[in-house]
Amino acid sequence: MSNNLDANSMSQSELTETPLNHATQLLNKVFGFAQFRESQQAIIENVLGQKNTLAIMPTGGGKSLCYQIPALVFDGLSVCISPLISLMQDQVRQLVELDIPACMLNSTLSTDEYQANVQAISQGDIKLLFLAPETALQMSVLNLLQAANVNCLAIDEAHCISEWGHEFRPEYRQLGQLIERIPQAVIIALTATATPRVREDIKRQLAIANESEFIASFDRPNLFIEVNLKDNPYGQSKAFIDNHKGQSGIIYCLSRASVDELTAKLQADGYSALPYHAGLQSKKRAEYQDKFVRDDVDIIVATIAFGMGINKPDVRYVIHYDLPKNIEGYYQQIGRAGRDGLDADCLLLFSYGDTGKSRYFIDQMVNEQEKRLASMHLNQMLALAETEDCRRIPLLSYFGEPHVPQSCVKCDNCLNENQEKSDLTVPAQKFLSCVHRTGQRFGAGYVVDVLRGSNAEKVLQNQHNLLSTYNIGNEFSKKQWMTLSRQLIQKGLLQQDEQFGGLKLTAKAGDVLKGSAPFYALLQQQSTAASKSSHSPATIDFNSDLFAILKTQRKHLADQAGVPPYAIFPDKSLQEMAHYLPQSSMSLLKIHGVGQAKFTKYGEQFIKMIADFCVLNSLAEVTNNASGASTSTKTSTIALSAKSKEIASLFDQGYSVLALAQQNKVKHNTVYGHLHKFASLGYKFEHPERLIEAMNLAPELLNKGLTTFAELGTERLKPVFDALNEQVSYEQLHLLRVFYLQGLSA
Ligand code: ADP
Ligand code: ZN
Numbered sequence: 001m002s003n004n005l006d007a008n009s010m011s012q013s014e015l016t017e018t019p020l021n022h023a024t025q026l027l028n029k030v031f032g033f034a035q036f037r038e039s040q041q042a043i044i045e046n047v048l049g050q051k052n053t054l055a056i057m058p059t060g061g062g063k064s065l066c067y068q069i070p071a072l073v074f075d076g077l078s079v080c081i082s083p084l085i086s087l088m089q090d091q092v093r094q095l096v097e098l099d100i101p102a103c104m105l106n107s108t109l110s111t112d113e114y115q116a117n118v119q120a121i122s123q124g125d126i127k128l129l130f131l132a133p134e135t136a137l138q139m140s141v142l143n144l145l146q147a148a149n150v151n152c153l154a155i156d157e158a159h160c161i162s163e164w165g166h167e168f169r170p171e172y173r174q175l176g177q178l179i180e181r182i183p184q185a186v187i188i189a190l191t192a193t194a195t196p197r198v199r200e201d202i203k204r205q206l207a208i209a210n211e212s213e214f215i216a217s218f219d220r221p222n223l224f225i226e227v228n229l230k231d232n233p234y235g236q237s238k239a240f241i242d243n244h245k246g247q248s249g250i251i252y253c254l255s256r257a258s259v260d261e262l263t264a265k266l267q268a269d270g271y272s273a274l275p276y277h278a279g280l281q282s283k284k285r286a287e288y289q290d291k292f293v294r295d296d297v298d299i300i301v302a303t304i305a306f307g308m309g310i311n312k313p314d315v316r317y318v319i320h321y322d323l324p325k326n327i328e329g330y331y332q333q334i335g336r337a338g339r340d341g342l343d344a345d346c347l348l349l350f351s352y353g354d355t356g357k358s359r360y361f362i363d364q365m366v367n368e369q370e371k372r373l374a375s376m377h378l379n380q381m382l383a384l385a386e387t388e389d390c391r392r393i394p395l396l397s398y399f400g401e402p403h404v405p406q407s408c409v410k411c412d413n414c415l416n417e418n419q420e421k422s423d424l425t426v427p428a429q430k431f432l433s434c435v436h437r438t439g440q441r442f443g444a445g446y447v448v449d450v451l452r453g454s455n456a457e458k459v460l461q462n463q464h465n466l467l468s469t470y471n472i473g474n475e476f477s478k479k480q481w482m483t484l485s486r487q488l489i490q491k492g493l494l495q496q497d498e499q500f501g502g503l504k505l506t507a508k509a510g511d512v513l514k515g516s517a518p519f520y521a522l523l524q525q526q527s528t529a530a531s532k533s534s535h536s537p538a539t540i541d542f543n544s545d546l547f548a549i550l551k552t553q554r555k556h557l558a559d560q561a562g563v564p565p566y567a568i569f570p571d572k573s574l575q576e577m578a579h580y581l582p583q584s585s586m587s588l589l590k591i592h593g594v595g596q597a598k599f600t601k602y603g604e605q606f607i608k609m610i611a612d613f614c615v616l617n618s619l620a621e622v623t624n625n626a627s628g629a630s631t632s633t634k635t636s637t638i639a640l641s642a643k644s645k646e647i648a649s650l651f652d653q654g655y656s657v658l659a660l661a662q663q664n665k666v667k668h669n670t671v672y673g674h675l676h677k678f679a680s681l682g683y684k685f686e687h688p689e690r691l692i693e694a695m696n697l698a699p700e701l702l703n704k705g706l707t708t709f710a711e712l713g714t715e716r717l718k719p720v721f722d723a724l725n726e727q728v729s730y731e732q733l734h735l736l737r738v739f740y741l742q743g744l745s746a
Contacts, residue, residue, distance in 0.1 A: 019048040023069050030072065030098055032573075032595035037062045038715065039216040043188070044069050047152065052187040052208045054158070054199065057216040059332060060313070060339030063190045064091065067154035070188070071128045072100065076149030077121065079129050079185070081136055082156045083169060086289075086309035088130040090564075095128060097567045099597035104130040105141065121148055133160075133171035136178050146181040153182065155206070158189035162201035166193075176205075192335070193328070196400075218331075218399045219408075221715065222338045223346055225391045226412040227384070230349035234265060237319055240347050241271065241299065247316035248292065251301045252333055254322040262321065263301045273299035276306040293564045295555060304329060312564070313340035314571045320348040323358065326377035327384060327398045340570050350385040352479065375501065383490050386483060388421065388521065390414050394490070409673035415643075421520040425512065427476065427484060428519040432493065432509045434469035438462070443501040444485035448478050487521045542579035546613050550574045553609060557602065568602065569593055580624040583611045590624050647671060648678035652685050657694065657731075672734035679741035680714070691739040695732045702736070709740040 023044050027033050036044070039055070040062055046053045047070045057063050071078035082088045088104045095102035103117045103126055120126050121144060135141055159165035161172040179187070187206050191198075203213060228236060237251065253259045256277040263275040274288040274297050291297040293312050300306060304324075318337045324330040330348070338344030358378050365371040384394040391411040408414050434447050449456050450464045453471025464470060473481060485503070488494045493509040496502070511517035551565075551574060558565040573593035582588040588603055614620065647660055651671075655663075660671045678685075685691070695702070705720070705728055712719045717733045728736065 032593045054213040059335035074151035076151040078152040080154040102128040150182040150185045153185045155189045158191040162198040227348045230351035249317040251319040276302035317345045440504045448481040547578040644674040647674040679738045
C-alpha cells in the first residue's frame with residue numbers, strides 16, 4: 001500500500017461520472033488544485049444536490065470555490081451577491097484569468113460595457129454574474145435574471161442579512177424579491193462571521209435546513225501566532241519585517257496619528273511602506289491599496305479601516321502595533337495573512353501601558369452596557385496575551401470551537417517549551433478564598449484590594465477589613481494579582497459574570513482550595529524574545545534564486561494584463577516550480593494552481609525560464625510523484641527547528657514519548673508536534689519500526705488507519721479518529737500520522 005492514494009486523483013473520476021467527480025475534475029483542470037479542503041467537498045456536494053446551503057468558514061478558508069465549482073457544473077447561470085465592488089472586481093479578474101466567463105453589473109461600468117454584459121447574460125454566455133444587492137433588486141435586473149436560466153444564487157457575506165449581525169444591510173433583507181423570480185435556483189449563503197443567532201436568522205430567511213449548515217473549523221493552522229511584550233515597538237517591528245524581506249505585510253495601529261507617524265519612520269528608514277486610514281482621501285486610499293495588491297509596495301500601515309475590500313492571498317505577516325479592541329477583530333485581521341494556505345506570521349505587541357489606557361477609556365464610558373461589553377472584550381484579549389498555553393485555545397474557544405488543538409506547534413507558547421512555571425498554589429488559594437469570603441459578588445479589582453489590605457471606602461463599608469483574607473497578599477503587586485486572577489479564570493477555576501463582572505468559584509477551584517490540586521502558572525510574563533529565537537525565520541525549501549526570477553516574470557505579466565500578480569500564479573505555484581523544476585507539460589500541470597487556462601497562457605514561458613535556469617546551474621528536475629496532500633507538505637517554508645530535530649533523533653534512538661516529554665518538561669502533545677513536524681517536512685527516521693512498536697496497534701487497524709489518512713488527509717486527527725470509530729487513540733493516531741508521512745507501508 002502506498003500513501004499516494006489520492007481521493008481526488010483524476011483517474012478516480014474516470015470510474016463513474018457523478019457530479020462530485022465532475023467537480024473534482026474541474027478543481028484539478030480549471031483551478032489546478034489537487035484536492036478540496038475540508039468541508040468544501042461536503043458543501044459543494046450539498047449544493048449540487050440542489051439543497052440550499054449555509055457555509056461558515058474563516059477568512060481564507062476557501063469560500064469562493066464553494067459556489068464557483070457548482071457554477072461550472074451547472075449548465076446555466078450562477079449569480080453571486082457581494083457587498084463590495086472591489087471584491088467583485090477581484091473575483092471577476094481572477095475568473096477571467098482562468099478563462100471562466102464571469103462579469104458584473106454595476107455603476108463602475110460604462111454604458112457600453114454594461115450593455116455588452118447584459119447581452120452576454122441573455123445569450124447564455126456567462127457562467128458567473130456578480131451583483132451588489134441593490135443592483136440585483138433593480139427592476140431591469142430582476143427581469144433579466146427571471147428570463148435567464150439561473151441555477152444557483154450565492155450570497156456572499158450572508159451575515160449582512162441579519163439585523164443581529166454587525167454589518168446589517170437592509171438590501172440584503174429584500175433579496176426575497178430576487179429569489180421569487182428565480183425559484184429554481186439553489187441558494188448558497190456564505191460568511192466568515194456568524195453568531196448562533198445570526199446563523200438562525202440566515203437559515204430562516206433563506207429556507208436552509210439545519211442539515212445543510214456547514215461550519216468549518218476556524219483554526220487557520222498556517223498562521224504562526226506570537227505575542228511579544230512591547231518594550232521597543234519600532235525596533236521589534238523592524239526586526240520582524242527584516243525577517244520577511246520583500247514579502248507583503250500589514251501593520252495595524254489603533255489611531256490615524258500613529259499610522260502616519262509609523263509610516264513616516266519606516267519610509268525614512270528605507271522601507272517600502274504606505275499608510276491607510278479613514279482620514280485619507282478615498283482616491284489616495286484606493287491608490288495605496290491597489291499598490292499593495294499589485295506588489296508595488298510591501299507594507300501597509302493601517303487602522304482597522306483596512307482589509308475588508310481586499311482579497312490578497314499572499315499577505316505573509318500581520319503585526320498588531322497596539323492591542324486590538326476584541327478577539328473577533330484581532331482574528332479577522334490576522335486572518336488576512338496567509339489566505340493562500342502558506343505559512344504566515346502574526347505578531348501582537350502587548351503592553352500593560354496600553355491595557356491601562358484601554359481601561360481608562362472604558363472607565364469613561366457612560367453607557368453601562370457598553371462599558372461591560374468593552375471590559376469583557378478587553379479581558380478576553382488579555383487572556384490571549386497572557387496565556388502560557390497554546391494561543392489557539394482562547395482564540396478558538398471564543399468562536400465556540402470545542403476541538404481545540406492540544407498543541408499546535410504554530411504559536412510561541414507551543415514552541416517555547418522551556419518556560420518554567422512556578423507553583424502558585426498558595427497565592428491561588430488566598431485569592432480563591434478571598435472570593436469566597438467576600439460572597440462571590442465582586443470583581444477582581446475589589447478582591448485584590450481586600451487581599452492587599454486597602455482602606456478603600458467600599459472595603460470598609462462592607463466590613464471586609466474584618467475578614468481573615470484581609471491584608472494577607474502583600475507579596476504581590478496589584479498588577480501581579482490581576483494577572484493571577486485572569487489565569488484563574490482562564491484555567492476555569494473562576495467564572496466571571498458577563499453582566500456585572502463578579503467572580504464565582506467553580507468546582508475546579510475546590511480542589512485547589514482543599515490542597516488536592518496544585519496550581520502552576522507564569523506570574524511574570526517573560527520577554528518572549530526567547531520564543532522568537534526558537535521560531536526560526538522562514539527559511540526555504542525551494543530555490544530562492546529561481547523563485548525571484550519567476551516572481552519578476554509574474555509581476556511583468558501581471559502589469560501587462562492589468563491584474564494583481566496573484567491572479568497570474570499564486571506564490572505557492574512559483575514555490576513548487578522552484579522546488580520541482582518542472583520542464584515538461586506533464587510536470588508543469590502537476591504544479592499547484594496550474595490549470596488548463598494558465599497552462600495555455602503561461603506554460604511555455606515558465607518551462608523555458610526553468611529549463612534555462614537549470615542548464616545554467618546544472619540542476620535536474622525533481623520527481624513530483626506526490627499528487628495531492630503530500631505536495632503541500634513538500635513545499636512548506638518553515639525550516640525544521642533544532643528542537644524538532646533533536647527530539648526526533650532521540651525518539652529514533654529509542655527514547656519513548658513519555659521520557660522525551662519529561663526530559664524536556666513539555667506536554668506529550670508537544671513531543672508529537674515535533675515528530676509531526678519532522679516527518680511532514682520530509683525528514684526520515686532511521687528506525688521507523690519504532691513508531692509501529694510505540695503504537696502497538698493490530699495490523700488491520702494500522703492498515704485501516706493509513707488508508708483513512710490517505711482519504712482524509714493529515715491536517716486534522718479528529719476526522720480520522722471519528723472515521724475509525726474511536727478505536728485508535730489520539731496518542732496512537734499521532735504516531736500513525738508520523739508513520740504515514742514517512743511514506744511507508746505497514
Ligand atoms: P475566503 O473567501 O473564504 O476568504 P478564498 O475563497 O479567497 O477564501 O480562498 C482563499 C485562498 O485559498 C485562495 O487563494 C484560493 O485560491 C485558495 N484555495 C481555496 N480552495 C483551495 C483548494 N481546495 N486547494 C488549494 N487552494 C485553495
Ligand atoms: Zn499553540
